[in-house]
Amino acid sequence: PEPIKAPPLLVDGTVVVVTVAGRVCAFDAAGGSPRWESAPESWLRHWCVLRPVSDGDTVAAGDVAGYRGLSLADGAIRWNRTDLGAHINHVAYAQPTVVDGAVVTGFWPQGPGVQAIDLTDGSSRWPCPSPAVAYRNARWGEHMADAACGGIVADPKTRAST
Numbered sequence: 001p002e003p004i005k006a007p008p009l010l011v012d013g014t015v016v017v018v019t020v021a022g023r024v025c026a027f028d029a030a031g032g033s034p035r036w037e038s039a040p041e042s043w044l045r046h047w048c049v050l051r052p053v054s055d056g057d058t059v060a061a062g063d064v065a066g067y068r069g070l071s072l073a074d075g076a077i078r079w080n081r082t083d084l085g086a087h088i089n090h091v092a093y094a095q096p097t098v099v100d101g102a103v104v105t106g107f108w109p110q111g112p113g114v115q116a117i118d119l120t121d122g123s124s125r126w127p128c129p130s131p132a133v134a135y136r137n138a139r140w141g142e143h144m145a146d147a148a149c150g151g152i153v154a155d156p157k158t159r160a161s162t
Helices: 131-137
Strands: 009-011 014-018 024-028 034-038 058-063 066-071 077-081 092-099 102-108 115-118 124-126
Touching: 014 058, 024 058, 058 092
Parallel strands: none
Antiparallel strands: 009 014, 014 024, 024 034, 058 066, 066 077, 092 102, 102 115, 115 124
16 A cells, blocks of 8 residues: 555565565465565554565565664564664665675664674664664764665675675
8 A cells, every 4th residue: 555665575485575664565476366464563664665574584674763673474574673773764774685685785874884783683783783882873874985886785705895
């Protein structure tokens, strides 16, 4: 029912889409029939433009106000991060990628600019356990050098994110 601004995800015969309001929907790729749906905690605090990503077991989707891990099989919530940054309407997002079981993404001007979130439990692998605290304590523009916009890809030789 809401617009979709992010590319869909196709994994193991399932198509996953995220609406701008944070609704995550999964469909059978062959016939289009609905498989499951997951609604965000707050409809008015999202502007989801990040593509969903998956390791084949967990789907990560959402935005800085609510980034969550869902079971690919049934949409059950595995974790929900609401501390990645402050809710603001003007955020530049770095499209995520999955590297070694973690989602690597970024939310500018929120700091730190690039983050790695473990797909199994939603914990921060790096650089800090509570980016929202770092953002609230930062001066405007402090994280400009760490800004990540556009796409993040993994180097196929080293598996490092660039």
